[in-house]
Amino acid sequence: MSKNPNIKKVVIIGSGPIIIGQAAEFDYAGTQACRAIREEGVEVVLINSNPATIMTDKQIADKVYIEPLTVETIKKVIIKEKPDSILPTLGGQNALNLAVELEESGFLKEHNVTMIGTSADTIRMAEDRELFKEAMERIYQPCAESEIAEDLDRALQVAERIGYPVVVRPAYTLGGSGGGIAYDREQLISIASLGLHRSRVHQVLIERCISGWKEIEYEVMRDKNGNCITVCNMENFDPVGVHTGDSIVVAPCQTLADKETQMLRSAALDIITELGVEGGCNVQFALNPNSFEYCVIEVNPRVSRSSALASKATGYPIAKVASKIALGYTLDEIPNAITKKTYACFEPTLDYCVVKIPKWPFDKFQNAKRLLGTQMKATGEVMGIAPTFEGALMKSVRCLEVNMMSLIDKNLKGLSDDAIGERLHVVDDRRLFVLAEALRRGFTAKEIHDITKIDLWFLDKLVSIVNVEKALASEELDRALLFRAKDYGFLDETISELSGKSIEEIRKLEDEWNIKPVYKMVDTCAAEFDAATPYYYSSYGSENESICQKDRKKVLVIGSGPIRIGQGIEFDFCSVHSVWALRDLGYETIIMNNNPETVSTDFDIADKLYFEPLTPEDVLHVVQLEKPDGAVVQFGGQTAIKLAGAIEKMGIPILGTSFDSIDAAEDRERFDAILNECEIPRAAGRTVFTCAEALAAANELGYPVLVRPSYVLGGQGMHIAYSDEDVIEDIGAINQIAQEHPILVDKYIMGTEVEVDAVCDGIDSVIPGIMQHIERAGVHSGDSISVYPAVDVSKEMQDIIVEYTRRLAKALKVKGLLNIQFIVKDNQVYVIEANPRSSRTVPYISKVTDIPIVPLAVGTFFGKTLPEMGYEYGLQPEKELIAIKMPVFSFEKLYGADVNLGPEMKSTGEVLGVARTFDEAMIKAFYGAGTHMIKKGRVIITVKNSDKQEVLPIARGLYELGWTIYATAGTSDFLNDNGIPTIRTNKIGAGKPDILDVILSGKIDLVINTPSKGVAHNRDGYLIRRNAVEAGIPCLTSLDTANAFLTCAQHVETTQLSVIDITTVSSFLNFI
């Protein structure tokens, strides 16, 4: 064995908050890697600012620092922990950049820390455009003709030489942030300016545009002996031009003959060899569809979104193997975890087809441009596995949870053929459905190919699906047709809609003709070897491989599907912990989920994994086979909760809180009745179904009111309405999100928002802690800075909150988790809402209080009381620390999206700042969220009239610290009148330079802007905010956040930032 005996303690850098381009895949890879390293007896020190991850659990690493991912933090941790090695390839681009900085500064050498896995030289060669180009030239690998530009003039010269269109790629940015395709000089000026600004090294690459070529990816592994293998190749449905993270991707490649396949495979191996990667590497190629011409697009010498997808698509655990390689093992020494007979030095072969579809956040951002290009916009992804491409595609469509069960988009029905023809030219998130509609209308695959350049093979598969739709609608439903429909992934409900037969009739025919799904194993080897991996997908075939044991009681856990705004990685954290807790109680665990990026879909988490869509029919098939003794829905977010009713109808008991209680909490009238009974006040409100009813309710309650749909997560479609016009606009927006549930209209109370997570056993509740939000009510809780413990809430109010929580838990008969949001105003506590399920805050509260919230909840399912499990009822003693959760946004990736905070959640991720004092914790949280804290700088302040009084102390505070304040007429006059000097700036369009010019000048450090209602006002504010975000300037839209910022600025130079190992919090003395 060639394991390096000198490696005893390794620092692993995580990827930080979830943002677009960097999602849960790094938690999956990081968790797998930590486990792989620890099982070798090596100590793991983890640094990651993201508290919602599983990798930051004390079960996963020996030392866990939930600290801002900055060079300074890592230095402190290294000095404190004295590791011998650092592994930088598991935390995405961010971690690579940090590690290279540490290496270049000489710090690692000085502290005798070795970079393992992949060396700094390799990282530089892969990441630095010029070095990379040279490396590729050495081994005769073609890159698209390109040149680096460090200023705009150079960029323009290069483009002239190469010829438009050109692709602009900034160096050292994430997800292609700031890049794009420029078709002419004007466009290049705008894209390249932004790209130069975003790049850490102020470089952009101007490259020949090869859009329309096939985009092919290889996942490659290499060890120190030079052994190389490819894990998987993948082909993008969308040709080059759409970021691979925004493309529909299929594995393995479908349209390449062996000659093309081997040409690219050899190229990938040559590249990883030249770069000297030791571990995993992703290589992206563009292949001319009409020749053997190809070029290398990009190389990532680390685990990535693609490697996570490749791992899930093949069963080959890339992160695990990469970690073993980093420890010195070679591929021929690492056993294949799936077959247990063969080794990691082989190439997986698939006997099914995998389709990934991105999950986009456009439902959250009505204004954002939906166009897809080189800038990634998706927040997550789903994967479908089937023996047919059609089946895999249809499965992943329904995994998206966008009310689409097939390729039939009813919204397109009303468009004319010409309009559909025009839509074919638009590359956006809805293109797949437009393609299918065009085929239905009689466009030929060839015509569509000429417009879209999508390979005819893929289009032919859409033709097959559309033909089945047509046959179902027009032909007799015989066995062959029904089989084909099921094989191609049609749900019974879709077959019913098309054929006019009832679902019951269809199910009867399926029984009669024995058309039932069987479950096949993902085994890395196409059944060549006997494998024991419990990783299954459904297929229509003749042999079922999922053998159900009957000796042990078993529980089905429903996962949370794709990562999206409002339902993020936190729910995967809870699902995984529930699986572990169930396993510890002796149950067989079965998980169903469809997100390839997550830990929960790793094949060794549950006893069995069904990688399937989460619709009632898909669940029914698994239930019919497995006959579980119970199902768990309270950890999988709204995705799982929505299935509770259907699962109960299948005769499977919902463990913990019943479906009836879930409904009682969601149903306005039932919930009001419970609140009345418990004598708990809430803001007055009404349930309505129509716009007219909404207007009547709003006028009766008095403006402002909150308008929102029921049964959604993340405040989707929630608005604050100040007038009848607002209500009309808001109801219109809600109706676009196809709702069969009623709409809620509530009186808006502007107070302090407080949140509680409780565990309830049916008798009483344990409350691990009370969290207070920095932003006042009206800003979605997921977008608020949340502070534990609640520092500004009086003991008296806290007692009331605890009392209300215990009463509500009893009344709702909660067994398991309960999340309640309160408003405190004028010494009154109101309930906003109660959700009898896991919440976004469970992971971080579990970690900072060291209370195993999820395992306790699972214990209650089986009749254990909380005292029996060691916890007294009521509020738990506070820890002597402050933990501040700060939201992180991805606005710069979403052109057009408004960045102002409101009742609808917009953040994609979060970071935690943990410290002994409030100021230190807040400064850490700001750093973690990527805000560079400075004592003084230049700020633009423009606020609406009603906020002027309130902004005064903030402006004064900043001025006293030495900040230069820029403001437009109204705010400027007001501040000057109050003795605060400002630099007066023109409003937009009122003469150059105007406020946008100031923003883009590069001199501004902060923008404080509060949005006003009203179209015209808001347009200016919107432009200010958008430009600030696109220029990379922090933009605060809530004065509460601005206040917090001021506090930090006041203390940043006098506060020493410590580093805290979160696994030691249990030793932090309690206040009491």
Next chain:
Amino acid sequence: MKALLMLENGMTFEGTGFGYEHDVLCEVVFNSAMCGYTELLTDPSYAGQGVVMTFPLIGNYGICYDDAESTKPWLGAFIVRSVSGIASNFRCDVDLDTYLKQNKVPGMCGIDTRALTRVLRESGTMRGMISYGEAIDLAAMKKQIDAFVLKSYVPEVSDREGKVYGDGPIRVALADYGVKHNIIRCLVKRGCTVKCFPYDASMEEILAFSPDGVMLSNGPGDPQACVKSIEELKRLYNHGLPIFGICLGHQLMALAQGFDTYKLKYGHRGINHPVKDLEANRVYITSQNHGFVVNADTVDPAVADVSFVSMNDGSVEGLRYKNGRVFTVQFHPEASSGPLDTGFLFDKFIDLMGGSRI
């Protein structure tokens, strides 16, 4: 048309016919490659076999004649889960269905190929029969299968015309047991003139060409059936010419030296097979297609060393003979289909022949 596959254990699989829909008896084997079916169809080593593709989507890029490994498809039958409705590739000459019809190769689709593969893995390679039509007599099929005797296809696939390829300075005599043309291309591109000799050519016939070295090709079936070839190889070995053997050629040379071969339960057929180069301590991914293998226990260490072993089952994947002139491999360094990782073995052969690399 309806099609039915029956295995010698009586198991049946129902599906749909495509290609040339005529009843056929064959030895049923599976291949786990995800692409490269053109090469596979035209690889003479598959002569007479019914090949099951474990990858379910076949025919996607049609047939490119340039990718053919011989003049026509040789296999007995082609069994897949589904055949692509469209052939999409800029080089495509004809679609799979038409190609099989034109070349009289029976095809069958619409079956659970994974289930069939698992049967072959557990019970081993079996004889089988595919029948087409509505009225199929199962008992008659079973009888035919039981009566079916596997034969050697080497005489059929070996080239008797003595074709010559290339015009380079290095002269290679190729013993053609059913050669894949990429072996010839690999030699020609390295500066060889390659002349094909039939499987039963005598040492004298070969020497008359005054070759710098001898290439022993791949080929179908049981090596022990090639009695004449083994005899000639014994003599050729002693003559001292550089010899490079691939697949069947490797097995025949082993038999010529008195080592033994045996049949694997279900063979190695795919393009993802790891082999370890024991000397260099390196692992390569190789293309493989063999049902028989050299028995390691019978390799006389005075005569040869095992140079490569399979990482999957430890079986012999290469031999290096002590005379320093002869080396053979069980896998396919010429790839086609499959990884190009071991192409360097041709360079080694050129070096042995005293040639210089081009």
